[in-house]
Amino acid sequence: MRDLREGLPESRGGDEIKSVWFVLLCCRAEVITGLSEEIAMKEFMTGNHAVAHAVVLCRTPLIAAYPITPQTAIYEKLSEWEASGILKGIMMRTESEHSAMASCIAASLTGVRTFTATSSQGLALMHEMLHFAAGCRTPVVMANVNRLLAAPWGFWADQLDSLSQRDTGWIQFYCENGQEALDSVIQAYKIAEQVYLPAMVSLEAFFVSHFMEPVDVPEQEEVDRFLPAIHLPHKFDIEKPGFLVPVVSSELYRKYRHMAQTSMDSVKEVALRADLEFKEIFGRGYGIVETVMMDDAEVVIVTAGSITSTARVAVKILREKGYRVGLLKIRLFRPFPAEALQKALGGKRKIAVIDRNNSMGSGGIFCQELRAALVHSPDRPVTFSYIAGIGGTDVTPEVIQKIVFDAMGRDEPEEKPIWVMEE
Amino acid sequence: MASSVQELNLLRPGHAACAGCGLAIGMKLVLEVMGPRTVAVIVPSCEGAIGGVYPNTSYGVPTFHSAFEIAAPTAAGIANGLKIQGRDDIQVLAFAGDGGTFDIGLQSLSGVAKNNDDILYVCLDNEAYMNTGIQVSSATPSYAWTNTTPEGNPRRKKNIMEIMAAHYNPYSATATIGYPRDLQQKITKAKGIRGTKFIHLLVPCPTGWRTPSDISPELSILAVETNVFPLYEVEEGRKYTINHEPRRLPVQAYLLKQGRFKHLGEEQIRQVQRDVDEEWEKLKHRASLQG
Numbered sequence: 001m002r003d004l005r006e007g008l009p010e011s012r013g014g015d016e017i018k019s020v021w022f023v024l025l026c027c028r029a030e031v032i033t034g035l036s037e038e039i040a041m042k043e044f045m046t047g048n049h050a051v052a053h054a055v056v057l058c059r060t061p062l063i064a065a066y067p068i069t070p071q072t073a074i075y076e077k078l079s080e081w082e083a084s085g086i087l088k089g090i091m092m093r094t095e096s097e098h099s100a101m102a103s104c105i106a107a108s109l110t111g112v113r114t115f116t117a118t119s120s121q122g123l124a125l126m127h128e129m130l131h132f133a134a135g136c137r138t139p140v141v142m143a144n145v146n147r148l149l150a151a152p153w154g155f156w157a158d159q160l161d162s163l164s165q166r167d168t169g170w171i172q173f174y175c176e177n178g179q180e181a182l183d184s185v186i187q188a189y190k191i192a193e194q195v196y197l198p199a200m201v202s203l204e205a206f207f208v209s210h211f212m213e214p215v216d217v218p219e220q221e222e223v224d225r226f227l228p229a230i231h232l233p234h235k236f237d238i239e240k241p242g243f244l245v246p247v248v249s250s251e252l253y254r255k256y257r258h259m260a261q262t263s264m265d266s267v268k269e270v271a272l273r274a275d276l277e278f279k280e281i282f283g284r285g286y287g288i289v290e291t292v293m294m295d296d297a298e299v300v301i302v303t304a305g306s307i308t309s310t311a312r313v314a315v316k317i318l319r320e321k322g323y324r325v326g327l328l329k330i331r332l333f334r335p336f337p338a339e340a341l342q343k344a345l346g347g348k349r350k351i352a353v354i355d356r357n358n359s360m361g362s363g364g365i366f367c368q369e370l371r372a373a374l375v376h377s378p379d380r381p382v383t384f385s386y387i388a389g390i391g392g393t394d395v396t397p398e399v400i401q402k403i404v405f406d407a408m409g410r411d412e413p414e415e416k417p418i419w420v421m422e423e
Numbered sequence: 424m425a426s427s428v429q430e431l432n433l434l435r436p437g438h439a440a441c442a443g444c445g446l447a448i449g450m451k452l453v454l455e456v457m458g459p460r461t462v463a464v465i466v467p468s469c470e471g472a473i474g475g476v477y478p479n480t481s482y483g484v485p486t487f488h489s490a491f492e493i494a495a496p497t498a499a500g501i502a503n504g505l506k507i508q509g510r511d512d513i514q515v516l517a518f519a520g521d522g523g524t525f526d527i528g529l530q531s532l533s534g535v536a537k538n539n540d541d542i543l544y545v546c547l548d549n550e551a552y553m554n555t556g557i558q559v560s561s562a563t564p565s566y567a568w569t570n571t572t573p574e575g576n577p578r579r580k581k582n583i584m585e586i587m588a589a590h591y592n593p594y595s596a597t598a599t600i601g602y603p604r605d606l607q608q609k610i611t612k613a614k615g616i617r618g619t620k621f622i623h624l625l626v627p628c629p630t631g632w633r634t635p636s637d638i639s640p641e642l643s644i645l646a647v648e649t650n651v652f653p654l655y656e657v658e659e660g661r662k663y664t665i666n667h668e669p670r671r672l673p674v675q676a677y678l679l680k681q682g683r684f685k686h687l688g689e690e691q692i693r694q695v696q697r698d699v700d701e702e703w704e705k706l707k708h709r710a711s712l713q714g
C-alpha cells in the first residue's frame with residue numbers, strides 16, 4: 001500500500017484523527033456536566049435523533065430524502081418510524097437530493113407539510129431546487145447537517161455548505177445543540193407556514209449530529225398547541241385550474257421577487273413572536289440572537305452553531321480571570337438580524353467573530369454580514385475576523401481564549417481574516 | 424353538447440406551438456383521455472411555450488411548470504401529497520421532452536420508476552432539443568442533422584423503452600400521433616393501472632425535422648409503417664405486445680421526406696434499414712416469449 005501522505009505537507013494519520021475525536025468528546029463532556037439535574041427528566045440522544053423527533057411531533061406526513069453522511073441517522077430513524085407506524089405519512093426514498101427537494105416542493109404545493117434532511121454535497125446538488133422552493137413560496141422545512149464540501153473529501157463540521165446557499169431565499173437557523181435543533185425544526189414550521197418561505201435548520205456534523213446529549217422531547221399535545229394544522233393557499237384545484245410558475249415579464253418577475261423579499265423581511269418579527277410563544281409553552285426560548293454577559297464587555301465574541309457552547313465555557317473562565325468578555329450568538333442568519341445586532345453591539349469596543357467557514361477570496365461569512373450590518377452605526381465596534389474550526393478542526397475553550405487575547409492586543413482591524421491554525 | 428366538447432378541450436387554441444406541431448397534437452390527445460380530474464406537470468421544453476405567457480395559458484387542467492430534470496419526482500411529489508389528503512382520485516400526469524427524459528431527467532425518472540410512484544409519465548419525443556433551437560439529444564436518430572451535429576448524428580437513438588422495462592414498472596408503451604386511437608387506448612389503459620406508467624410518444628416536429636407543416640401525421644404513420652418506430656407495450660418489464668403489424672415499407676419512405684436526413688448517402692440509408700430490421704427481430708422475439 002502507498003502512503004498517500006508522502007510528499008504532502010501537514011497531513012494527518014488515523015491515530016491523530018482518533019485523538020482529535022477524543023479531545024472533542026472531552027470538551028463536550030465538560031459542557032454537559034455544567035447542566036442542571038433536569039437532565040434526569042430528559043432523554044439522551046444525538047442531534048440527528050432530536051431532529052427526527054421534531055419531524056414526527058410536527059406531524060409531517062411527507063418526507064423525501066436521500067442518504068448522506070452525517071445526515072443518515074435522521075433518514076433512518078424516520079424510515080424506522082414510518083415502518084412501525086409512529087410516523088404517519090409517506091417516506092419518498094428518492095434517487096438524489098435534487099429529486100428529494102423537487103418532491104418536497106411538489107407535495108407542499110398540494111398543501112401538505114414536508115421535510116427533507118441533507119448535508120454538504122447533497123445540499124450543493126439541491127441548489128437549483130432551493131431557489132425554486134423559495135420562488136414557489138413553499139414552506140418546506142429541511143435539516144442540514146453542516147459538513148465540509150469536497151475537495152478534498154472529509155465528513156467534518158464546516159458551515160460553508162449552508163452559508164453558500166444564503167442567496168436562495170431560505171430562512172436559515174444555526175443550532176448549538178440537539179435540543180435547539182429539535183426546537184428549531186418545530187419553530188421553523190411555524191414561521192415558514194406564516195410567511196410562505198422555506199426554512200433550513202443547520203446543525204454541525206458530529207459535534208451536534210452525533211453527540212448524545214440530554215434532550216427534552218416535548219409532549220405531542222403541546223406541540224399541537226404551538227403548531228396548528230397547515231393551511232396553504234396554493235393547492236392544485238381541479239375546479240379552477242391554474243398554471244403554476246408560468247413565464248412572466250421582467251416587471252412581473254421583479255414584482256414577485258419584491259413581494260418575496262417583503263415576506264422575508266417580516267421573518268425577524270415572526271420568528272421572535274414564535275420564539276416567545278414557544279417559551280411560554282415549553283419553557284425554553286432562544287431569540288434570533290442571544291447575548292451573554294454583554295453589559296460591561298470590552299470584547300464580544302460572536303459565534304454561530306456549536307462553537308457557541310464552547311465559547312460559553314471560555315467566557316466563564318475569562319470572567320473568572322477578571323477579563324470583561326461577552327458573547328453574542330447568531331441563531332437566525334437569513335434574514336440577517338441586522339437591527340438586533342446593531343442594538344446589541346452598538347457602543348462595544350471590540351468584536352471577535354469566529355467563523356467555521358470561509359468564503360474563498362473574501363473571508364468568514366458571519367463576519368462579512370456582521371460588518372455590513374454595522375457599517376452605518378455611528379458607534380460601531382472594531383471587528384476582527386477569525387477563521388477557526390474549518391474542516392471540523394477543534395475549537396477548544398483554550399483556542400477561544402487565545403482569540404480573545406489576540407483581539408485585545410490589536411487596535412486596528414486586520415484587512416484579512418485571521419486563520420486560527422492550532423493543531 | 425357544445426359544452427361537453429368544450430370541457431374536453433384541455434389544450435385550448437391560441438397556444439404558441441409552431442404550425443403543424445406534433446407535440447401539441449400529442450398533448451391534446453393525451454389530455455382528452457386524462458380528463459379534467461388531472462394535475463399536469465410540464466418542464467422546460469416546447470410544452471412551456473405551449474403553456475403561454477402569463478396571464479394566459481392554454482392548459483385546461485391545473486399545471487405546474489417545474490424544473491427541467493425533475494418531471495417524474497415532481498409528479499410523484501404531487502401524487503403522494505394528494506394521496507395523503509385522500510384525493511387519490513386525481514391522476515398526476517408528467518409531460519417531458521426527449522431531452523428531459525432520455526438525458527437530463529433519466530436519473531430522476533429511474534428513481535420514480537424504482538419506487539413505482541403512481542404517475543403517468545409521457546415523453547414527448549421530437550428527437551432533439553427543439554425548444555433551444557435544434558441540438559442533438561440521445562433520442563436523436565442516426566445521421567440526423569441538428570445544429571450540434573452538422574455532419575449528422577454519429578450515434579444511434581437510445582432505447583428508452585428497454586431502459587424502462589428494466590425497472591419492471593407496470594406499464595410502458597410506444598405511441599404516436601398518426602395512430603390517435605391506439606394512443607388514446609393506451610392512455611385509458613394506463614389510467615386504470617396504479618404505479619409508474621410510461622408512454623414514449625413520438626411527435627414529429629416540422630421546425631426541427633425540416634419538414635412542411637402539413638405532414639406531421641403522415642410522418643408519424645410512416646415512422647410506424649417503416650418499423651422505425653414500432654407500436655408496442657411492455658407490462659411488468661416482461662410481457663411484450665406488438666399493437667400494430669407494420670407494412671414494413673423501406674426506411675427511405677420515412678427518411679427522404681425530412682430535411683434533417685437529406686444529406687444521407689446510400690450506405691447510411693442501408694445501415695438505418697439494417698438497424699431497424701435488427702430491432703424489429705428483437706422485438707418480435709420478446710413478444711413471442713409470452714405468446
Ligand code: SF4
Nearest residue numbers: 440441444469553628
Ligand atoms: S419546435 Fe417543434 S416541437 Fe416545438 S413547438 Fe415547434 S414544431 Fe412543436
